[in-house]
Every structure is written in structure tokens, then in C-alpha cells.
Amino acid sequence: MRDERxxxxxxxxxxGEGSCSSIDECMDDSEILEELNGLGIKSPRAxxxxxxxxxxxxxxxxxxxxxxxxxxxxxxxxxxxxxxxKTTPILAPVAEKESDx
Numbered sequence: 001m002r003d004e005r006x007x008x009x010x011x012x013x014x015x016g017e018g019s020c021s022s023i024d025e026c027m028d029d030s031e032i033l034e035e036l037n038g039l040g041i042k043s044p045r046a047x048x049x050x051x052x053x054x055x056x057x058x059x060x061x062x063x064x065x066x067x068x069x070x071x072x073x074x075x076x077x078x079x080x081x082x083x084x085x086k087t088t089p090i091l092a093p094v095a096e097k098e099s100d101x
Contacts, residue, residue, distance in 0.1 A: 006032050008044030008092035014084055015051040022058040023051050044092035052085050 002010070006029045015021040023032065032051075041047050059078040066072045 002029060003033055003036075005036050005041065005044050005047035008048050009051045012048045012051065012090070012092070014081070014088055015048070015055050021051075021055045023054060043094050045090050045094045048090045048092045052090075056081055056085060 009023065009032060010016045010029075013019070015023050017024060027035075032047075036047050036050065039050065041050055056078075059074075059081050062074045063072075063078050066074045
């Protein structure tokens, strides 16, 4: 049985299964769990927030290889994901008596 935080990440529209995000493609459940535990992330909502921010960081690092042209697909991908983070709600619940960290 999956940890509820990992399950929330795997179900998330932006970084979950089938999203082709770095976490979807490069991390197995045990690696995600190790990161979450190491960072003290307790709630499913905070876990999804962490995963989305990790994906944004990967995309930001990709812009460092950009040609610098305004229509560069690396910059477009970063901006698009940034926009999606602002407009796509996190559906995972916050655990009772826990902050969103």
C-alpha cells in the first residue's frame, strides 16, 4: 500500500502518473518517500506542493540551456508550468492539525 502523500503526488494532474514530469518519469515511490520524510513533509497537500515546486525547478534549470530567444520551447515550457501551478488547484487534503509544510 502506498503512503498517502505519495498517492496524492501520483494522482496529481501536473506531476502525477502520466504527466511526464521529472518526478513521474525519474522517481519511484521509495525515492519520493525518502525525500518527503527527509524534509518533514507530513500532509498529502504539502507533498503535492513540494512535487510541483520540484518540477518547476527542473524546468527553470532547463531555461539555463535556452537559446535566449523569446520563442524558445524551454522558456515556454517553464512559463506554461508556472501558469498551470497558479491555475490548477491541489486536490489532496490537508491533514488535521498540520500546517501546509
